[in-house]
Amino acid sequence: MEDRYASNERVWSGDPNAALLNAVAGMGLDVASPCTALDIGCGEGADAVWLAQQGWQVTAIDHAPTAVRRAQELAAENGVQIDARAVSFQDFERAMFDLVICFFGQLSDDDVPKLESLVAPGGWLIFVHHDMESEKYLMPARLKEQLTELELVDDYVFEKNLERGGGAHHHRDLVLRARRS
Template identity: 45%
Template sequence: MTDTHTPTAEEFWDARYQASDRVFSGNPNTALLRETAELIPGRALDLGCGEGGDAIWLAEQGWHVTATDISPTALRRGADHAATAGVGDRIDWQQHDLANSFPAGAFDLVSAHFLHSPVELPRGEVLRTAAGAVAPGGTLLIVGHAGFPPWEAEPDPEVHFPTPDEVLADLALPMDRWDVLTADTYQRPLIGPDQRPTTRPDNTLRLRRHPA
C-alpha cells in the first residue's frame, strides 16, 4: 500500500533538523550584526530562530529574546547551546507554526531572517503580523534571499525572491509612522558544498517605527 501522507510543516522541518547533528553554523547572520550594532538592547523577537545562532548572539549583547521556531528539535538544540553559552536565562524558546500562532507582546526588535519554505507558509501575512509586534520606537528587520546559491545547477524558474521594495509594499504599513533605514541587496559570504568560499545575494529591509 502506497503511503500518501503529506508531512505537515512541523514534520517537514523537524525531519530536516533530525537528519543531521547540526544544520547551521551557530554564528549570527551577517545582516543582524550590521543592522543592530547601534541599537540599545531591549526585548527582541527572533522569528524562525532555528538552532539559535541569532538569539544567542542577541542575548550575549544584553537583549531579552523570545526565540520561535516550528521545529522542536531546533528549539531543544538552541536551548542547549544557549545554556552552554551562559545566556539560557535571557532567551524564551517558543514553538510556533507562524501560519497559526504568534508570540504575544511588543518588542523593541523583531527579526525575521530567511522565512522561505518549500512547504506552505503565508510569508506576507506572517511579516505583517511581525510588523504589528514592533513596539513604538522599535525596529523591524527582514532579511531574505535575493537569488539562488551559485551551486544551484537548475534553479526553479517558478521561485520568486521578493525585493526589499516588494516586501515593503506587501507590508502595507502607514509610512507616516515608519522610517525605512535600509533597503538593499548584498552578497553574503558563505562556504559552498565544495568547501570553497562563495557568496549568495540576500535582501535586507530595516524599518523603524516612530515613537508613540
C-alpha cells in the first residue's frame, strides 16, 4: 500500500468520509469527557482529524508510513493532535477504545476477535467497506455473522457521490455499526 502514496500529491480528498458523518449522527455519542477513538487504516487522516475536531482523543494506524506522515501533517494543519502510527492492525497492541472505526480496511476473517476486543464497554464499532464481494478482505456481511462480543446495532447501504479524491469511483458503501454492552 505504500506505493499508493508514492506521489507528492494527496491520494484522498482530505474531507472526512460522508459515511462516517452519517454513521456518527444520531448515535448519541457524548464526548464532553475525554473519549478515545481508533481509526484502523487511517490513510491520510481525514477521518481521524475530523474525530479530533469533535473532541475525541484519536489513535490512527496505517501500515503505510507516507500515509501516516500525511495524517500527522493534516492534523497539524487543522490545529488538532492525533496519535498516528505506522503499524499494521495485526501488530497493533491491544487496547480498548470508546469508538473503533475501520473504513475499507484490509482485514481478514481471522482479525474479527481482535477487532471486537478493541471496543471498550459501552463503545462502538463502525465498519465500512465498498459494496463488493471479496473473499480476501473482511466485508460487513461476514463480520455481522462472526460478531460474538458486540451487539449488531444496524447495517445498511450508504449512497454517495464523490466528485474528487481517490474514492470518487465508488458510489455505494456497506456500513455496519455494533456496540459492546
